[in-house]
Amino acid sequence: ACGTKEKNEKLIVGTEAGFAPYEYMEGDEVVGVDMDIAKAIAESMGKELEIKNMDFDGALLAVQNGTVDFVAAGVSVNEERKKVMDFSVDYVDSVEVVVVNKDNPAVADVEDLDDKVIGVQQGNIADFWVEDNVNAKEIKRYTKFAQAAEDLKNGRIDCIVMDQFPAEELVAANQELAILDGILFEDKYAIAVKKGNKELLDEINSVIEQLKEDGKIEEFYANHTSKN
Amino acid sequence: MAYLDGLKVTLLISFMAILLGIAIGVVVAILKVASSNYKIKWLTRICNIYINIIRGTPLMVQLLIIYNLIFNSRNTNELVIGAVCFGINSGAYVAEIIRAGIESIDKGQMEAGRSLGFNYIKTMRLIILPQAVKNILPALGNEFIVLIKETSVAGVIAVTDLTKAAQYVGSRTWDILPPLIIAALCYLVIVMGLSRLLSVFERRLSKGDRH
Amino acid sequence: MAYLDGLKVTLLISFMAILLGIAIGVVVAILKVASSNYKIKWLTRICNIYINIIRGTPLMVQLLIIYNLIFNSRNTNELVIGAVCFGINSGAYVAEIIRAGIESIDKGQMEAGRSLGFNYIKTMRLIILPQAVKNILPALGNEFIVLIKETSVAGVIAVTDLTKAAQYVGSRTWDILPPLIIAALCYLVIVMGLSRLLSVFERRLSKGDRH
């Protein structure tokens, strides 16, 4: 059934479905804000969207060697990454926060991260930020936030540094956890494509601009946060 | 439903991988046995290098290397990728299974064949291999069971197998233990079911022919 | 440096795990052999359940379950956690190694001991076990090598072993292959070095005593 023509019509997005509301599993389907944006991009290009669910840092590598066309996984833009891939206009301003155990807050303040055991997602912007800016006792690198949350509940780590929206999802589902007041740093998410893939980048940029204009992105958020 | 899809992926990858593993294993085993018999050192050495590298490094590391080294084409199906990675790994183990199967046959059989006037290859084909199959098949069944368990690390290369499916269910509900236990039970049922099947099959094989 | 630290973690976890595995394995093997000898069905069954569950489910799933189930204290060292998880897994395999070692001793030895007037336990201790050790030690060495490779999945429980260290270097430099290959070489050198050591040791053992 799949001729060569159809193959060319496929648009592949790489993501890591452990980052609600941006991307997460619903039944056996990957959904979320990023996926809605990806669908809009595919639609406007007239291609069929295929979602590859990988580890976060695996996805970023996959876009570099062309295994996927683009990555939509709450990817933060930074200088290091710009050297090896191209980024679209950002579609969200996010802030990174600190999640702690409510009953037993080992961290009092967002400024107070030195000498703490900090959980992050491996390859996530917070991983690098903490490594570069904090004198942590230990950085524990997880592939899944769920495992980090479990460890935080069990007191094996002192806090998790992560994006605000997923953090809100996290504390909503776990009474024992809380977000500290204040933000750690600001951050912009964008879609990553292979370095030099100008054609696709332009296409993506125009779709994102259009979505922003139509207020669609807020709509997407509403859809995916109201569920919990 | 997520479990079912994951389970399907697990089983499909294991199955395709064992087929590929058998293909590689047969070739490597025959090359190795024949080259050591006819003293072609370099060929024996190549076979041994492949076997030693695969058996000397962790599956997970192999998986990551093979995946990043070989697959740069975007159109490859994830099942195919998984099957190829695990197949390359399994080939080394299958080769050793087959070699052991051949060597388990009493050397009197080779001598009896040769002394009737058969050459080496004909003795292999008519006398040794038909007997070796009885030892090889159960071991291959076992290797298949091992593969089913090993594919649980396939998650690192973007394949959503049973283990990864369970992890994602846990990510969504923020309660990671129950899905893992469900996955463990799935594996247990499959593995023990296959083991039982295998031992029935083995008993059948050995019944007709005790020597 | 990251590699060295990771390597140290890998080796330490493997080493502590095999010690724990041996402790568990000895107890389970003895319970199993003795309970089947004295027909204590429920004890045999418990031993078999432990062995079957461990051998019937993927290591990675066990790891995630044990990790999330048992450790609720924040002060546990990650090495200890890893060692306990892998040790519980290894115990089942070690138990089978020990049982096989005991069963590999010709049953004429038990009969000779009994017919001299020794009871079951004394025959075990004075005659069977001293001989069984020769078969068990090499197999234990092998299990240790297997463990070194298997700890490469420890990364899923946030332990930074050799594999995870390599992955991290890769995700930092955006060039994932070279660190993985370095890691693979580290494993290969260790595993093949240990294998060689083991076969020397084995030859030593068997030299004095061919029967």
Next chain:
Amino acid sequence: MIVTKNLKKAFGDHMVLKGIDETIEKGEKVVVIGPSGSGKSTFLRCLNLLEVPTEGEIWFEDINITDSKENINLIRRKMGMVFQQFNLFPHLSVKQNITLAPVKLGIMTKEEADRKAMELLKRIGLTEKADAYPNQLSGGQKQRIAIIRSLAMNPDVMLFDEPTSALDPEMVGEVLDLMVQLAEEGMTMVVVTHEMQFAKKVGTRVLFMDEGKIVEQNTPDQFFDNPTHPRLKEFLSKVL
């Protein structure tokens, strides 16, 4: 000395001994012959309960040893057993093989046992092998060591199960010689063997087993010269 009453033994539903009533007196040398699979080994192994009978009783020196209240470990000390495959302990030296049981069972001190072992080794001319390990011995030497290992316990009866079948023909003689000596010293013996010469020479009684039963028995002279049972006639015609 040994009495079996309606001794039966089945493996699963395969009846191997079908009711054996025998009395072996002190000082007798009973030789058991019969075709392969007829139950000779099983009969012998029942006598010291290496096989537990399915039915019937075995009395040894007026003790019912099939009675589960009796401590079989104590009784076995009085019954030496020699196996076809020698079953020396390969991890122990020759001397240790001999002294292990007397010492560890608290029957002799280490010194007594050592003295006894050297005495026995001297008797069979193998003192220089005292510190050798079993794998350094020939088959005939192994079997003779196995015999004196049993003797070290001062047994009242010795059971032999084809003691020369696993030996090279050249070595059969030295083992039979030792057995003849034992017989001459008055040891009670039950011997399963295919060595007809031995049966004729030292046997006081020969039993013929077939399909789990003792179908004929007699003094060696009568047994070999006037066999009556047709199966025995056929057997003797083949092996003599």
Next chain:
Amino acid sequence: MIVTKNLKKAFGDHMVLKGIDETIEKGEKVVVIGPSGSGKSTFLRCLNLLEVPTEGEIWFEDINITDSKENINLIRRKMGMVFQQFNLFPHLSVKQNITLAPVKLGIMTKEEADRKAMELLKRIGLTEKADAYPNQLSGGQKQRIAIIRSLAMNPDVMLFDEPTSALDPEMVGEVLDLMVQLAEEGMTMVVVTHEMQFAKKVGTRVLFMDEGKIVEQNTPDQFFDNPTHPRLKEFLSKVL
């Protein structure tokens, strides 16, 4: 028919055959005896190159078979070999065991081979076992099948390596009977055995091997009645 010239064989640096010069004529029945490890089997296995000699030549029917240009597979068809352990093919029925080589080597058609097999089976009285598998046979039956499996190739010489050592005593006779028949029909035979009666009855010449050499040979009468070499005297005193 078979000539060995300065035949030597070493395993590693262990010299097992130390230079053997022998000529075996057509129709001879040569019996080889000697202590364990003296090299009897190695000698026999060299004759059809199952062991490749380290030095020396072997001539068979005027062909130098140690010459690497000769196709040993063709030559082996003319030399039947019977092993102590029978080495029947367990995955094939009795008839298939017999017909495999003639058919697969293109010497007979399937029908011819089947007819030949049934003829041979009839000769040894085992036609009803044609479709049985080796594991369903007794040791004596297995060895007789192994012998006729070799005969099916119409060999010019038959080599036997202790053909009765793995048999129960009751079954030795049936195998020896078949070998006696073969001898009477004029088959050239080389037989390694411990059966002295057989050597006396059918041997035309007896060789005594010791430590890799043939140290004495003679007609059976002279060999057994007037041994000269001290090692042979000792050997005979033990085994007779």
